[in-house]
Amino acid sequence: MIVGLLTVELHIGGAVTLKDKRRVIKSIVERVRSRYNVSIAEVADQDLWQRATLGVAAVSTSTGHVNRMLETVLKSIQANREADLINYWMEIM
Template sequence: MWIGWTEIEVLLGDVRSLKAKRSVVRPVIAQLRRTGHLAVAETDHHDLHRRAAIGVSTVGPERARVTEVLAAAEALVLEHPELEVLSSRTRIVTAEDVE
């Protein structure tokens, strides 16, 4: 079993409040969740209104499949013009690595 996760740091465009931030970030998270292959959450920068970190994770029987799913998730985030991706960190391990 392969376990993979990506944390994507984003800068939000013209956002001036935490409420406006939620209105931008929540639809992206919901869209990622609808793929059915991912667990997704906002993972950092909760108190900053122009920054967010979106964590994405998946599990699969093959490393290639996990890599493909995480790359597709990152591509989906890149499609949103209201988000500027600052960085993306990915890690993929086997279940034995976690023990």
């Protein structure tokens, strides 16, 4: 079993309240869940208005498949115009 973890830090410049931030994060999380077979959740920075950290996990029998899945998810998150990618980490175990 191969487990892939992706941690993504985002800046949400248009958010002036936590409600604005949650709307953007909910949109990203629902889109990723519906398109890809991965688990995703906000894992840090819940109380900050313009910053979010998302954790994504994928499981497969192939390292290459997990790597491709997480790269595709990362590109999908980067394509969101309401949030800017600050940093990301990918780990495959």
